[in-house]
Amino acid sequence: MSARRADAIIVGAGIVGAACAVALARDGLRVLVIDAGGAALGTTAAGMGHVVVMDDSPEQLALTRYSQSLWRAQDDAVRAASELDWCGTVWVAEDEAQLEALPAKQQLYRDHGLETEVLDETTLIEAEPHLRRGLPGGLLVPSDAVIYQPAATIALLALARTMGAEVLQRMPVEEIVPCGVRCGADTLRADVIVNAAGAAAASLTPQLPVIPRKGHLVITERYPGFCRHQVAELGYLASAHVMTSESVAFNVQPRSTGQVMVGSSRELVGWDASMNRRVLGRMIARACEFMPALADLVAVRTWTGFRPATPDKLPLIGRWPDVPGLWIAAGHEGLGITTSLGTATLLADLVASREPAIDAAPFAPDRAVTAGVH
Numbered sequence: 137m138s139a140r141r142a143d144a145i146i147v148g149a150g151i152v153g154a155a156c157a158v159a160l161a162r163d164g165l166r167v168l169v170i171d172a173g174g175a176a177l178g179t180t181a182a183g184m185g186h187v188v189v190m191d192d193s194p195e196q197l198a199l200t201r202y203s204q205s206l207w208r209a210q211d212d213a214v215r216a217a218s219e220l221d222w223c224g225t226v227w228v229a230e231d232e233a234q235l236e237a238l239p240a241k242q243q244l245y246r247d248h249g250l251e252t253e254v255l256d257e258t259t260l261i262e263a264e265p266h267l268r269r270g271l272p273g274g275l276l277v278p279s280d281a282v283i284y285q286p287a288a289t290i291a292l293l294a295l296a297r298t299m300g301a302e303v304l305q306r307m308p309v310e311e312i313v314p315c316g317v318r319c320g321a322d323t324l325r326a327d328v329i330v331n332a333a334g335a336a337a338a339s340l341t342p343q344l345p346v347i348p349r350k351g352h353l354v355i356t357e358r359y360p361g362f363c364r365h366q367v368a369e370l371g372y373l374a375s376a377h378v379m380t381s382e383s384v385a386f387n388v389q390p391r392s393t394g395q396v397m398v399g400s401s402r403e404l405v406g407w408d409a410s411m412n413r414r415v416l417g418r419m420i421a422r423a424c425e426f427m428p429a430l431a432d433l434v435a436v437r438t439w440t441g442f443r444p445a446t447p448d449k450l451p452l453i454g455r456w457p458d459v460p461g462l463w464i465a466a467g468h469e470g471l472g473i474t475t476s477l478g479t480a481t482l483l484a485d486l487v488a489s490r491e492p493a494i495d496a497a498p499f500a501p502d503r504a505v506t507a508g509v510h
């Protein structure tokens with residue numbers, strides 16, 4: 137396929153761009169994916185890979201629930217490459233107030249077809265023996281998963297290629313123009329242009345309210361069975377929701393290698409990718425408060441990444457009215473691994489003028505967003 141004769145050009149070969157490539161190619165469009173660097177090397181490589189239903193807002197719940205169901209139904213090769221592990225999540229209550237809120241949370245999940253189990257002090261420890269004694273309880277959500285998202289992204293791109301898509305790497309897009317993208321002296325044309333440039337989306341479409349929100353992660357040596365579920369404090373949602381300049385929350389993940397991934401932090405420091413030892417120290421101290429045995433594990437690597445954050449914590453999915461042919465699939469903050477498939481299906485439905493499975497209006501890129509992030 138000639139690069140100049142694509143029907144759809146996707147800017148960004150992260151997990152969102154890769155998922156969009158599959159969805160649009162499946163609809164018969166000739167897809168060209170362009171990335172300034174390499175596939176799955178942006179935020180996608182820096183995330184945790186928790187495929188989780190989150191209930192920060194009804195819209196977030198609808199999109200995460202929908203997306204998770206699409207991970208379940210994903211192509212066999214993609215599922216295998218993604219190392220999908222349906223290990224479930226244990227949300228840990230830190231105090232009685234959080235514990236008392238659990239039945240309502242459980243009911244909300246039930247309303248969306250998800251069965252959960254409220255854990256008391258004893259069953260919490262049975263579920264995760266390394267948690268600190270004396271924690272009042274928690275909520276087990278068995279239907280959540282963990283994936284290895286760089287491999288999932290590469291597998292999605294491979295699947296798109298089998299449907300005729302082409303992927304160009306190390307090719308920065310300098311400008312998005314009506315029905316086209318400019319790369320150096322070349323302008324590549326297509327009826328559909330998708331800005332899936334993650335945290336850098338606003339560098340190409342400056343009006344987009346997307347900014348980088350930095351996070352640190354740590355991964356340990358191999359300790360198979362150290363934790364059995366993704367384990368996170370219930371306060372994680374508040375840490376993600378409130379756009380403070382800095383926050384940390386307890387969040388650990390078992391990897392298929394036996395390693396334990398420890399998160400997470402959030403900072404608004406622009407594109408400063410440096411290791412902030414103070415924040416990292418706070419993050420690890422928080423994790424050890426909940427799971428003291430973590431202090432005995434050997435960490436092998438730490439890194440940072442940039443979540444593509446929006447003011448209302450919802451991604452931007454849909455047509456961008458100011459530029460002919462332009463569509464947006466960006467701004468997924470800390471849920472882009474989970475919501476990539478839902479985003480892509482929603483976007484393809486909108487491009488094809490089909491009725492989407494969930495309401496797309498809350499994700500319209502030109503919706504009024506308050507509490508500006510710029």
Ligand SMILES: Cc1cc2nc3c(=O)[nH]c(=O)nc-3n(C[C@H](O)[C@H](O)[C@H](O)COP(=O)(O)OP(=O)(O)OC[C@H]3O[C@@H](n4cnc5c(N)ncnc54)[C@H](O)[C@@H]3O)c2cc1C
Pocket residue numbers: 147148149150151152153170171172173174175176177178179180181182183184185186187188307308309310332333334335336337340350351352353399400440441442443444465466467468469470471472473474475
């Ligand atoms: C610490 C941390 C933990 C996380 N944990 C989770 C989790 O457990 N679960 C979850 O669901 N999500 C998680 N996330 C969020 C998730 O990683 C992101 O939401 C997701 O990876 C965003 O994917 P993307 O494809 O939009 O962006 P990216 O992966 O950043 O891809 C965008 C691509 O666009 C390219 N690009 C940018 N500008 C240009 C240009 N001008 N020309 C060409 N190409 C360009 C970049 O090179 C990049 O490859 C986490 C994120 C972080 C940082």
